[in-house]
Amino acid sequence: MSDWIPLTKPYFSQDEAQAAAQTLLTGEIGGGGGISRRVEQKLAARFNVKHALLVPSGTHAMELSLMALDLQPGDQVIVPSFTFTSTATAILRQGAQPVFCEIEADTFNLDVEDAAARVTARTRAIMPVHYAGVGCRMDRILELAQNHGLKIVEDAAQGVGAKYGGKYLGTIGDAGAYSFHVTKNVTCGEGGAFLTNDDALALRAEIIHEKGTNRAQFLRGQVDKYTWVDVGSSFVLSDLLARILETQLDKLDEINAKRAVLYQHYQDAFAPLEAREWLKRPVIPPGIASNWHIYALRVAVARRDALIDHLRARGIGATFHYVPLHSSPFGRAQLGYRGDELPVTEMVSRSLVRLPLYPDLTAAQVEYIAAATREFFDGQVRA
Ligand SMILES: Cc1ncc(COP(=O)(O)O)c(C=O)c1O
Structure with missing residues (x-):
């Protein structure tokens, strides 16, 4: 028998090792620091999206999206059953209800007709999952969302660098989630990104991201001190991991x-x-x-x-x-x-x-x- 051939393996070299060692030695390893902000800007430029926030995982990116969209108890969200638990747990954490829909037999992506049949007066959002980095039929999903006033949160955990209709996955709906888990194409072990082109959603998300404070506005010089202004949690990524991710994104x-x-x-x-x-x-x-x-x-x-x-x-x-x-x-x-x-x-x-x-x-x-x-x-x- 030959050596074990694993399912996935990160593509690391001395580049990541040196980037990590140098960052450690500077001591700048806190969350949401200068390195994170630089990498967020690079993400936004690289994937042609207005706003990107680094988070500890793809799971957190979806939780942040649904918190920022103010999903409420009783709201329904249509999501394929063929997905990782995180897509559904993000919905449940808001007290909302996941409504599972079918997938297509060939792409394993959400079946838009089946999703449409599950829309009710309580449906607030739809979460397409881009399985294997192959884009869902976003033109039809956008049309469905428009017809029923639904928000779209793309689970693009697997889709970093992939496109639909010339746009990067995760940047087409109201919000998108990337994963940088060790199994993903580019990785920092655990990590993720929240993406949006919506300025108001981005403003709320960056407050939730920083424990409910307006620290991001303070760092931009827009307020003279920062304080508690909204609900929130600690959704920041360590700058050590952000530095490793930066090296990976270049590759x-x-x-x-x-x-x-x-x-x-x-x-x-x-x-x-x-x-x-x-x-x-x-x-x-x-x-x-x-x-x-x-x-x-x-x-x-x-x-x-x-x-x-x-x-x-x-x-x-x-x-x-x-x-x-x-x-x-x-x-x-x-x-x-x-x-x-x-x-x-x-x-x-x-x-x-x-x-x-x-x-x-x-x-x-x-x-x-x-x-x-x-x-x-x-x-x-x-x-
Ligand atoms: C479709 C999908 N959604 C969400 C996740 C969760 O991402 P993370 O592990 O970064 O939380 C994954 C994989 O890990 C995934 O494959």
């Missing part, structure tokens, strides 16, 4: 270009297996600029777990993805779902296999993974 294009090449290797290697109807390769719709965050196959539900076992036994960190939130223990016990209401979501969840994808993965390793997959299906056919 975003390099990282995503390497991922694109590997993704295409996978696509080529699996084309003959798809032709035999053993699996379905992932789909990036035309006109969508992905960031190649995840490579995920779909296989028959009856074979999925055996394939993952087969690959893992050969040193390949293949894995499944989300347990749909409506079928989770919390979704059933606390939110009243039975767990079988969203058939496309359930089918996708049971048939999905994620394969290793990170910049240092080699073409030979992709070949090895494809060969191990072929070997599995050959064995199944013979059996």
